[in-house]
Amino acid sequence: MSSAENFDRAALEQLVTKRFFYAPSFQIYGGVAGLYDYGPTGCALLNNIISVWRNHFVLEEEMLEVDTSIMTTHDVLKTSGHVDKFADYMCKDLKNGEIFRADHVVEAVLEARLQGDKEARAAKAGKTAEQIAAEAAEDASKVDKKKKKKKGVVVAVELADDVRKAYEETLAQIDNYNGEELAAIMKKFDIRSPESGNELSEPKEFNLMFESSIGPTGHLKGYLRPETAQGQFLNFKKLLEFNNDKMPFASAQVGRSFRNEISPRSGLLRVREFTMAEIEHYVDPENKQHPKFADVKDVVLTLLPKDVQLGGKTETVDMTIGEAVEKKIVDNETLGYFMARIYLFLEKIGIKRDRLRFRQHMDNEMAHYACDCWDAEIKTSYGWIECVGCADRSAYDLTVHSKRTGEKLVVREQLPEPRTVELWQVEINKKTFGPKFKKDAKVVEETLNSLSEDKYAQLAKELETAGVGSIEVNGQTFEVTKDHITVKRGTVTEHVREYTPNVIEPSFGIGRILYSLLEHSWWVREDDEARNVLSFPPVVAPFKCCVLPLSGNAVFEPFVRKFSRELRQAGISTRTDDSKASIGRRYARNDELGIPYAITIDFDTVKDNTITLRERDSTKQIRDTFENILKILRDA
């Protein structure tokens, strides 16, 4: 197999196009960046990956799969935070209008300057061009790039030591800058277009959701969903009920999501429309153990924990997930359970374990509500690529939607026995309260009855010390005095525990996984003529068996029909290749399509019903009756 270091990506891309795994959408119209069509091979591969995913996760765990709308209203995505925060910064070439992602352009320019510095120093030290190139390649493989960006032009210019250090520090934090900071950096380092050298505009925020309008009035704004998760959260109450109110449980969804990327590159790795598969596992925040954790605890994962990264290193450690959870490297059993299950899934479909790692998010990298997050990253010629995110989203989403809609999104659990708890309580002095707050009396009272325990404590203290306290109601501040209310501790007997579940979310980018699988599966046979092979495992191969009549002779036709039918009935997907090419050329085509088995029908078949079975990777052939070979294929 090709390894990432000396990967001939152009050759793979040629194969991908030739065998129509995928191609730019609307190519005859010139195409549009970031939009791709899957051809018959790519589509079958995609469907098979999804089918394995569904068996591995949904059916195995009896998850509640849903299929929700792509078109989503403004309200929903405003609440989830996407309207305000799902954005990148862009800047424009002031002369030719070309648009760049601001962080990508800074990264590209600084990296090019650092590379130029290195080359200048190496030249001074008398190294050859080859040595420099080899060192550069090594550096590139060390750097963990999640994004591919437009490369800056490298000019061999030596940098002062402090400048070089400033560049390196900036690059180390490139994911964390906001617009103002990026603007300052661009000014400070005189960042210009790496294409034209022209000046760039100040970074401007660009929301990455595709916007549209629902219905004929033009007043109802909608967006194409950026993730499938929100549709699941919104149905939480119905799903819990469907699950007979039993916890924990998971919902799942496979479907299209959209991201209006500023300037998409890197083929399938950064696209504007993509298929995701997401699981939302709802769990008791006070008990994140998983009933089936014992089944996976001995699975060994390659981990890159956050403290290693904080030290500026990328050394991974191999460890059982049992140990990782025990040592608190992974926060809890449920998160660990899913990491192991993700690993088993990726291995099943053909991702190589030595090019797969789990990288923990650093604290500044996580969404503010997440409490732990690990990405399954797969190594490709583009570097380590985030293909599956596995985050503990805490109770964030259910809480914000509940708050916004007034719908309770909680679990109510009958306590084994009633319990007495001490809580803050408010008593309202009706005589003074009503006259004081008049028309606002009702909402102020409601707010007073639903404060957090901390807020009650604060209010009690204010009343005690100053005799007057303040509360906020819908953005307005109201003052209350001892005359209006009393706040004190009291005991309450509870029969039911009510809580908002936390959510553990494994989220799969199917297109990225598919592309990585292409890289991991591809190799070139070193015989007389270099021939491409895609060694997909049978379970995801676009077709499982190719049916080849020796020639166009009509005598083979009934056999082709009969065998194809019986293979299909046994659930083995087939492709008939009765073109006029030689058997050798058809086998080669077969290898390029990644079909694991081929059966050949020849004149002996007509005589004695035997056929030849060829295995793709070994090219070994055996001859037997169709019935026996069908049995082999069925068990393969």
Next chain:
Amino acid sequence: MSSAENFDRAALEQLVTKRFFYAPSFQIYGGVAGLYDYGPTGCALLNNIISVWRNHFVLEEEMLEVDTSIMTTHDVLKTSGHVDKFADYMCKDLKNGEIFRADHVVEAVLEARLQGDKEARAAKAGKTAEQIAAEAAEDASKVDKKKKKKKGVVVAVELADDVRKAYEETLAQIDNYNGEELAAIMKKFDIRSPESGNELSEPKEFNLMFESSIGPTGHLKGYLRPETAQGQFLNFKKLLEFNNDKMPFASAQVGRSFRNEISPRSGLLRVREFTMAEIEHYVDPENKQHPKFADVKDVVLTLLPKDVQLGGKTETVDMTIGEAVEKKIVDNETLGYFMARIYLFLEKIGIKRDRLRFRQHMDNEMAHYACDCWDAEIKTSYGWIECVGCADRSAYDLTVHSKRTGEKLVVREQLPEPRTVELWQVEINKKTFGPKFKKDAKVVEETLNSLSEDKYAQLAKELETAGVGSIEVNGQTFEVTKDHITVKRGTVTEHVREYTPNVIEPSFGIGRILYSLLEHSWWVREDDEARNVLSFPPVVAPFKCCVLPLSGNAVFEPFVRKFSRELRQAGISTRTDDSKASIGRRYARNDELGIPYAITIDFDTVKDNTITLRERDSTKQIRDTFENILKILRDA
């Protein structure tokens, strides 16, 4: 089973909600008309229908399945005609702003007036309210409504005979009016809002595509695709190549499409976002025979041909598809082949044959490019619903895309032996041509070399009679004289035949099929307590087997786990119901979910490994070992 006539739709809708087959999207935010989420049962049903579809069509015929972008550029949909023609007319209540589809509101108001007339006449004749209602129901079942619209308020007012006749004639052609005609009708008949009685605005065209913008510039307009077909046509060249240039062949696609309906109603039948499955079968226009037609020729279909409809009737005829093609009722074998295959598919998933018919489009109803079109219509409580269209789209789409992009979308077929054909030929007089047309010489020459045969004939005639002819090049007209060119007939030897294939397109609305299936599968058990049953065939049932432990006793747990695992491994999807409800209540729940089999684990299971198997429709139970019952389920 409930029949369409006395169908209790409210009861079914209650069941659909209770068992979460589907529900309005963003319901906790108030929902949006025409957008629905499928819950676990609906989603599984949907996936299973798609899976049967894929096996029945794609795998069976080795169709080339693709998965193309939903976001589509303006250029593509301008060429396909959707930007200009994919529109409905809307009008607005001038006082309260409510928006209606113009044709629907005309229909609703006129039908209400006709109904009022009928009631007034009946009352005069002394009929009772019950008789009137019964007659109205009978009428409703006779009327073949493809759309459900807001009902007008019925007021018993008698109409003059000529008025009544004018209303009826208008209703008969309601699908064929353009905006101006609708405006005239609305004025003539004083059509007002059936809700408020207010005046309505003039009908205005409203394009039904959701519009958005691709990338950060705001200059690249995109639409959400209204059908999956265009993505297939655009890839025609790659697909033909993938198929080793062999004809005929088919591409296929399953995916989301969008339609920004003006005022969607009727649940899943008229929605803004829906899953389609479409096949584009490319065929030689001179030979529309189908190699497998013999396999289906004896399939009997219920047909409603266009000449019957032209006579104002709806009587169907049952006929084998072989006879229908032979008698030219159905245009050609390939169209007939797919109609039979569509029928077999619908029957397989549980659509009742006595509520399924194929209705031929009348000439004024078809797209202008189509040469024959049959809809598979399924009868529901909303009337006959178009669920599958099966059209011969001729060479329209490939031709327009080819013309617009300059990309040849043709089949080149080696002729068995060369043939001589007489064609128009142009000879250019280089001496005079260049000096005359100067910088335009090249494009004018190119145009002259690629005229249609008709255009050549015309040009030759013009030159002969007037000595001068004109041709159009990119919108500009050029004059050519006998001095510049000679146009004459000449013989050419052809080795290759080049043609644009015709397209036969079976197009499935999966949501409509799913809804119809719910209606056809639903019945109520008439025992002590009326209980709902959904009798889905096992092949599409959301889950195939329910696993029920007798109680929460821990002794049953290992059996639940073991049996569930083994069922899953045998490809039998399961749902465990270990809630505390009684077995009887859980069986009832099971029936409502449409799960065909249930196995119960009780204390005997612990002793001797036997279980009870219950069949949903008959409620019959047998007891046997798990292994034997697994065998039964596997074969079911």
